[in-house]
Amino acid sequence: MKPMTELSGTPTSARDRILxxxxxxxxxxxxxxxxxxxxxxxxxxxxxxLLYHFPSKELLFxxxxxxYVDNVERCVAxxxxxxxxxxxxxxxxxxxxxxxxxxxxSRELAAALLATAANDPALLQVIxxxxxxxxxxxxxxxxxxxxRAQVVALAIDGLMMRESLRISTFTDAQRELVVAELMRxxxxxxxxxxxxxxxxxxxPQRIDRA
Amino acid sequence: MKPMTELSGTPTSARDRILxxxxxxxxxxxxxxxxxxxxxxxxxxxxxxLLYHFPSKELLFxxxxxxYVDNVERCVAxxxxxxxxxxxxxxxxxxxxxxxxxxxxSRELAAALLATAANDPALLQVIxxxxxxxxxxxxxxxxxxxxRAQVVALAIDGLMMRESLRISTFTDAQRELVVAELMRxxxxxxxxxxxxxxxxxxxPQRIDRA
DNA sequence: GGACGTTAACCGTCCGGTCGGTACATGAAC
DNA sequence: GTTCATGTACCGACCGGACGGTTAACGTCC
Numbered sequence: 001m002k003p004m005t006e007l008s009g010t011p012t013s014a015r016d017r018i019l020x021x022x023x024x025x026x027x028x029x030x031x032x033x034x035x036x037x038x039x040x041x042x043x044x045x046x047x048x049x050l051l052y053h054f055p056s057k058e059l060l061f062x063x064x065x066x067x068y069v070d071n072v073e074r075c076v077a078x079x080x081x082x083x084x085x086x087x088x089x090x091x092x093x094x095x096x097x098x099x100x101x102x103x104x105x106s107r108e109l110a111a112a113l114l115a116t117a118a119n120d121p122a123l124l125q126v127i128x129x130x131x132x133x134x135x136x137x138x139x140x141x142x143x144x145x146x147x148r149a150q151v152v153a154l155a156i157d158g159l160m161m162r163e164s165l166r167i168s169t170f171t172d173a174q175r176e177l178v179v180a181e182l183m184r185x186x187x188x189x190x191x192x193x194x195x196x197x198x199x200x201x202x203x204p205q206r207i208d209r210a
Numbered sequence: 211m212k213p214m215t216e217l218s219g220t221p222t223s224a225r226d227r228i229l230x231x232x233x234x235x236x237x238x239x240x241x242x243x244x245x246x247x248x249x250x251x252x253x254x255x256x257x258x259x260l261l262y263h264f265p266s267k268e269l270l271f272x273x274x275x276x277x278y279v280d281n282v283e284r285c286v287a288x289x290x291x292x293x294x295x296x297x298x299x300x301x302x303x304x305x306x307x308x309x310x311x312x313x314x315x316s317r318e319l320a321a322a323l324l325a326t327a328a329n330d331p332a333l334l335q336v337i338x339x340x341x342x343x344x345x346x347x348x349x350x351x352x353x354x355x356x357x358r359a360q361v362v363a364l365a366i367d368g369l370m371m372r373e374s375l376r377i378s379t380f381t382d383a384q385r386e387l388v389v390a391e392l393m394r395x396x397x398x399x400x401x402x403x404x405x406x407x408x409x410x411x412x413x414p415q416r417i418d419r420a
Numbered sequence: 421g422g423a424c425g426t427t428a429a430c431c432g433t434c435c436g437g438t439c440g441g442t443a444c445a446t447g448a449a450c
Numbered sequence: 451g452t453t454c455a456t457g458t459a460c461c462g463a464c465c466g467g468a469c470g471g472t473t474a475a476c477g478t479c480c
Contacts, residue, residue: 014459031328032242035435047436049460057436117375118241118328124377131372132379146384147391151365154388158367162341165327167334169342174356178364181357224425245469257470259426267470 015053018043019067019112022060026111031118036060061119062126064112069130071109075102076134090190091141092149095134096182099156103163110164144189152185225263228253229277229322232270236321241328246270271329272336274322279340281319285312286344300400301351302359305344306392309366313373320374354399362395 021043025034036057040050054060076098083094102109116123138149159178162168170178231253235244246267250260264270286308293304312319326333348359369388372378380388 027331030331032244032325033329034242036437037435045459046461048439048462051437052458052460055437114324114327115242117324119243121237121240121376124375127375128377128379131377135379145391147387150380150384150388151361151391151395154365154368154372155361156364156368157371158364158369161367161371162364165334165337166331167338167341169338169345170360174360177357178360181355181361185361246471247469255425256427258428258472261471262425265471 014043014045014049018045018050018053018060019063022064022115023109023111026115031111031115034115058120061116061123065116065123065126068109068112068116069126072099072102072130075099090144090186091138092144092152092186092189093183095138095153096156096179096186099160100179103160110160114164148185148189152182152189155182224253224255224259228255228260228263228270229273232274232325233319233321236325241321241325244325268330271326271333275326275333275336278319278322278326279336282309282312282340285309300354300396301348302354302362302396302399303393305348305363306366306389306396309370310389313370320370324374358395358399362392362399365392 018039022034022039025038025042029038036050037047039060040047043050050060054063076094079098079101080091080094083090083097113127116127134153135150138153139146141149155178159168168175228249232244232249235248235252239248246257246260249270250257253260260270264273286304289308289311290301290304293300293307323337326337344363345360348363349356351359365388369378378385
């Protein structure tokens, strides 16, 4: 069976299963104690089987990092599309919504980022590239002030980081407040200039997850 | 020579030297490849010498995590004092300035956080406690809206994280813009309500127009 | 002499990676 | 339609090096 639904609902390919298992293991034992055996076990393959798909531990981490940026990018792109169809799309709002989605659909993915960072700082280049791209996109959107937009982007990063490391201390209500505030700032940033917007309602735009 | 100037200018105590060395090593090879030998070498002690001060690798990480929160707390406290002496102090502004200081005086410290996370997720409890304390403090400052303050706090975290991982892509000018914006938001948050301020300026009173 | 700080040699385990296999599928060749 | 060849996916025993931790032995200052 060829890779059916790479990174979709239920994992089918062994490759995918392994990647997801690796993320789980990182969360459990810490990136430093991640062993191929543990990953193999969690993915229900033998170590040999794992090594067949990822010839070295390093290559496993490369795949993990790539998976991370791919997922972020896909989520942001999807959010952008959704917003564009809905009403005035805005790069920043798409970022916020996209990252929130990204987090929702794969709580462990950011752990992959940490695993990568912990194992080989050089691998972070992939992620750095992703950030650079997003920063540029935001900077090019002349309809809002650079600094304001970046503050929102940074806050999202901070939130993701805390939640990935499980060191966030927000209650659900607090988190909702913060996210709403983020969206409000993004909205302001979008509408504050370039009166191109559709006027009419400010759109409630609820996004909170359970 | 007893611990002379714990965490001050030049390191004198072996303990301190080792901790700093550990941070450097993490930055270079990644937390997962941090070995006692490497740390010992970087700290110019033998492995035995290192183990004398930190009986196990785990204990080294505990110290690293503790050092991280201690440093953050001290920097924030110092900033708070500075602000209080200056004019109307504000919890949030102190946080921003404190974290910025923290970063300046020990670029590698946050690497310790990662090392900790990578080696034993449970150790993160220390950091989580620190965050909880700061969040509470900010929440109790009724002079500003919770969400707005938290956005700033999160943005700072995001910035610290990126810079620690060296994945920040800001130019110096951009960074300056962002930091200034952060301070501006903090200022607004401080001055927006609770007319407790020292009178003088009639207060811009341009709170969030939302 | 004994507390303190430090050293180097050593040991045992753990883990990444290798390697020789197995099982199954495809598909010519006869 | 059975035989053999080739390729893919996977297994698990094994090896060798690396690394955490132990230990016995120093100096050296009081």
